[in-house]
Amino acid sequence: MDAISAFSTYEREALEAIESADSVDTLEAVRIEFLGKKKGRLRDLQKLLGQVDPAERPVVGQRFNEVKNRVGERLDERKNQLDRPEESSLTGLDITLPGTPVRLGRRHPLTQTIDEFKDIMGRFGFTVADGPEIEDDFHNFVALNIPEDHPARDPLENFYLAAASIANDRQALLRSQTSTVQIRVMEQTKPPIRIVSVGRVYRPDTIDATHSCMFHQMEGLMVGDSVTMAELKTVLHLFATTYLGEDVQIRFRPSFFPFTEPSVEVDMNWHGNWIELGGAGMVDPNVLTAVGYDPEQVSGFAFGLGIERFCMRRHHITDIRRFIENDVQFLSQF
Numbered sequence: 001m002d003a004i005s006a007f008s009t010y011e012r013e014a015l016e017a018i019e020s021a022d023s024v025d026t027l028e029a030v031r032i033e034f035l036g037k038k039k040g041r042l043r044d045l046q047k048l049l050g051q052v053d054p055a056e057r058p059v060v061g062q063r064f065n066e067v068k069n070r071v072g073e074r075l076d077e078r079k080n081q082l083d084r085p086e087e088s089s090l091t092g093l094d095i096t097l098p099g100t101p102v103r104l105g106r107r108h109p110l111t112q113t114i115d116e117f118k119d120i121m122g123r124f125g126f127t128v129a130d131g132p133e134i135e136d137d138f139h140n141f142v143a144l145n146i147p148e149d150h151p152a153r154d155p156l157e158n159f160y161l162a163a164a165s166i167a168n169d170r171q172a173l174l175r176s177q178t179s180t181v182q183i184r185v186m187e188q189t190k191p192p193i194r195i196v197s198v199g200r201v202y203r204p205d206t207i208d209a210t211h212s213c214m215f216h217q218m219e220g221l222m223v224g225d226s227v228t229m230a231e232l233k234t235v236l237h238l239f240a241t242t243y244l245g246e247d248v249q250i251r252f253r254p255s256f257f258p259f260t261e262p263s264v265e266v267d268m269n270w271h272g273n274w275i276e277l278g279g280a281g282m283v284d285p286n287v288l289t290a291v292g293y294d295p296e297q298v299s300g301f302a303f304g305l306g307i308e309r310f311c312m313r314r315h316h317i318t319d320i321r322r323f324i325e326n327d328v329q330f331l332s333q334f
C-alpha cells in the first residue's frame with residue numbers, strides 16, 4: 001500500500017520538523033511546508049488518495065485523516081509552547097492554574113500528648129531518659145524482681161524474639177513495659193534521680209477498641225535519700241491537674257507489682273468518673289540491690305501510665321485503633 005507508507009513518511013517528517021522548530025517563525029514555515037493550502041505536501045497526499053482502489057478507500061481515507069489531525073494538533077501544541085517559553089521549561093506544570101493552599105502536616109495526637117507530658121514533668125524537674133524497644137529478659141524481668149515462673153514471663157504474654165539471645169545468653173524480646181528504663185538509668189547513674197521515659201511497649205493482646213498489641217507508656221522514677229509515698233502522690237496529683245485541670249482527684253488502691261513495695265493502682269476522678277491511670281509504688285529493695293544501690297541509704301518511687309488512655313479522654317476518642325489507621329481525615333482534627 002503505497003499511499004499508507006507515504007502517509008507515514010509524511011507524518012514522521014512533519015512531527016520531527018515541528019519538534020525541532022525553535023521559534024514561532026520557523027514553525028510557521030513548517031506549517032506552510034506540510035499543511036499549506038496551495039503547495040503544501042498534504043495536497044500531494046490528497047492526490048494519492050484519489051488514486052487508490054475504491055475498495056481500499058475507507059481504510060486509507062481514515063489513515064489520511066488521522067495523520068492530518070495529528071500533525072495539526074501537534075503544531076498547535078508546539079505553537080503554544082513557543083509563545084510561552086517559561087512554561088515549556090516546567091514540564092507538566094501549568095502556571096496559569098489558580099493556586100491551591102498547601103496543606104501542612106501536623107503532629108500525631110499521641111506525639112502531641114507525649115510532648116505535653118514531657119513538658120509538664122520537665123517543670124517538676126524530671127529529665128527524659130530513653131531505652132531500647134528490643135530488650136533482654138534481664139532488664140524486662142530479672143532486675144525488676146520478676147521471677148522465672150511469674151505469669152508475666154509466659155511466652156503467650158510476650159513477643160519473644162527467635163534470635164535467642166542479645167548477649168550473655170539473655171533472651172531477647174520486645175519490651176512489655178517501660179519499667180526497663182528504670183533499670184537502665186539506675187545502672188548508669190547514682191542517685192538522686194528524677195526521670196521520665198516515654199515510649200512504645202508490646203503485648204500480644206487481642207486487639208479491640210481499648211487494647212492494642214503496641215501502645216505507649218510514660219514511666220517515672222525518682223530516687224533519693226528520703227523519697228516517700230507522699231511525694232509520689234503529690235507528683236501524680238500535680239501532673240493530672242496540670243494536664244486536665246484543677247478539679248482532678250487522685251486515689252491509690254492497694255495492688256501488687258514485683259518491683260514496687262508497697263504497690264498501688266492509681267485512679268483519678270475527672271468529671272465524676274474514676275479512671276485508672278496506671279501502676280505505681282515505692283521501688284522494691286530487691287530492685288535497688290540489683291542495680292548496686294544500698295536500700296538502707298536510698299529510697300524511691302516509680303510509676304507507669306498508659307498514654308493512649310489520656311489522649312483518648314482528652315479528645316473523646318472511643319477506639320484505640322484510630323491512632324494507627326493513618327486516616328488523614330481523623331488525624332487532621334487534632
Ligand code: PHE
Nearest residue numbers: 177179257279280302303304
Ligand atoms: N510497669 C507496670 C505495668 O506496665 C506499671 C508500673 C510502673 C507499676 C512502675 C509500678 C511502678 O503495668
